[in-house]
Amino acid sequence: MYVVEQDFTNLSDGGSVEVTMGLQPDHGSENTEDTNTSPAKKKARVIKLGKRTLRSPVWKTFNKLTTIFEDGKSRAQCKDCKKLVIDDSHHGTSNMNRHLKTCPGQTGGLLSVSEFCSQNFDLVVFHSLLVKVIIKHNLPFSFSEYEGIRALFAYIYPDIKSPCRNTIKVCVLRMFKNEKQRLHNLLGSVEGRICLTLDLWTSQRTDGYLALAAHFVDKDWKLHKRILSFCYMPHPHTGIALSEKINALVTEWGIEKKLFSITLDNASSNISFVCILKNQLNFRSLLVMNGDLFHMRCCAHVLNLIVQDGLKEIDHLVIEIRECIKYIKGSKARKLKFYECVRQWDKIMKISKFFGYFYEVTCLFSGTKYLTSNLFFPKVFVIQLQIKAAMNDTESFMNKMGTYMYMKFEKYWLEYSLILAIAIILDPRYKLHFADWAYTKLHGVNSVEFTKVNDKLNDLFSVYLEKLPHLDNSNTPLNSVPNHQTESVDVLFEVT
Known part of the structure; x- marks a missing residue:
């Protein structure tokens, strides 16, 4: 392909111009002719512009080319990027205008996506x-x-x-190896204690799995939750097997000297496992207060067990209600009649309100994106009061249900978790006087339960004084309750 280049921007007075083909090859064009073909055999093409005037602004950026192309269309060449664009009578200057929008010379050097x-x-x-x-x-x-x-x-x-x-x-x-090393370094930088949670389950294929998570606060007081292990755990899940597995994991992560507590559900194997692990750690004096605060029961799991025992008493009522709902949905008339009867269902309303407390507390305890340790004491306190109120209810079905539920409550929460009771004392919204008021509400003035919590708080404070000798080791007792008006707590914390 041979090209003659001519600038037509100055042809404003019309006229006829003839341009014949020269013998200079265009090496930058896309459709180059075979170099073996003799240029002398090429038939020159003559383009007559007649009285046509090139007035479009695009000709300030383009040079019109007179070229022999096989498709019979003429081309214009961009002065900035040297790209060829079709400019025949059918397309006009549209192609050139589109090119100017993406041309690097016109867009300040911006590149196309590709x-x-x-x-x-x-x-x-x-x-x-x-x-x-x-x-x-x-x-x-x-x-x-x-x-x-x-x-x-x-x-x-x-x-x-x-x-x-x-x-x-x-x-x-x-x-995975890089992230594991980063987590290992993070755990090594933790200055405080680390709490663990453990869960075990069996898949539909009867394969056992184990998940171990760590909860801790870093030096910037940011709460972290990290999964330390999610692995296959072969059966049987005995206490000895679990203790060997967890002991190996905490040693691998280098946190055996930083453990504070471990939270488990109420499986019998977990109870034996935590006893074995606690003895192993106490043998090396690695736990705070000899592990008195080491074992934690899963609050959501305990609540579920309590509710299940309560539902057993009214199980036949639940089945009858389900059958009634199926019948009522059979026709519109039945639905209207049902709405009239609902207003007289005092038992259902009472049961619904009663279990509404448990549902609310279970949802709070199951949270994963906020702290739950400060929720335990005030919420379990409400649960205990509600169960006692059910035991004293005049309705026989509420009395029986409350009695069964209190038996389960006493099995797991006869004594509140001491460390979680201490957590509410450290919460500036409640402090020590709230714990005193709550125990007084449940057990009377100067109860043994409150004294036990107060003594344990003093013991824990003494342990931290030994770890931090630079603090002022004053002998000021912690058992002095601030002289607050505890009557105001009844207003802020309404209990029925």
């Missing part, structure tokens, strides 16, 4: 993001081998080589 991706693409960053996507969305390692995904990657960056499943696997394992 050019930008090509110049800023980093294969290492791409692999890292791909691995994070696969982990976050639980995708298979073969995700990067999907035909559609590879087509998408190739569109963004034509020269990309999508990693195979084995490469993804290696990257995931490498990322």
Whole structure:
């Protein structure tokens, strides 16, 4: 292809111009003719402009080319990027105007999406993001081998080589090791104590699994929750097997000297396991106060057990209600009649209100994005009062239900968790006088239960004084209750 270049921007007076083909090859054009063809055999094309005037502003940026193209269309060349654009009579100047919007010379050097991706693409960053996507969305390692995904990657960056499943696997394992080391360093920097939670369950395939999580506060007073292990736990889940497994895990993470408590459900194997583990840690003097505060029961699990015992007493009523609902939904007339009867169902309303307290507390205890230790004492205090009120109710069904529920309550919470009672004392919204008021409400003035909590608080404070000798080791007793008007607590904490 041979080109004669001529600037037509000054042809404002019309006229006829003839331009014949020269013999200079255009090496920058896209459709170059075969160089073996003799230029002398090319038939020159003559373009007659007649009285046409090129007035469009685009001609300040483009040069009109007289070229022999096989498609019979003329071209214009951008003065900035040297790109050829069709400018025949059918398209007019539309192609040139569109080009000016993306031309680097006209957009201040801005690149198109494909050019930008090509110049800023980093294969290492791409692999890292791909691995994070696969982990976050639980995708298979073969995700990067999907035909559609590879087509998408190739569109963004034509020269990309999508990693195979084995490469993804290696990257995931490498990322796991790096994150594990970061967590190990974070746990090593913790200056306070670490609390653990443990859960065990069996899948539908009868495979056992174990999950161990750590809860701690860093040096910036930020609360952290980190999963230390999620692994296969073969049966049987005996106390000895669990103690060996957990002891190995805490040693691996280097936190055996920083443990404060562990929270478990009420399985019999867990009780024997925590006793064995506590003895092992006490043998090396690693626990605070010889492990008196080490074992914690899962509050949500205990509440569920209490509610289940209460529901057993009214199980037949629940079944009858379900059957009634099925019958009522059979027709519109039955629904209208049902709405009239609902107003007379005092028992259902009383039961619903009673179990509403348990539902609210269970939802609060099951929270994962906020602290729950400061919720235990005031909420369990309300639960105990409600159960006692049910035992004294005039309705026989409420009396029986409350009696069964109180038996379960006494089994697990006859004595409130001492450390969680101390937590409410450290809460500036409640302090010591609230614990005194609550125990007085339940057990009378100067109760043994409140004295036990107060003594344990003094013992715990003494332990921390030994760990921090730079503090003023004053002999001021902690058992002096502030002279607050505890009557105001009844107003702020309404109890029925």
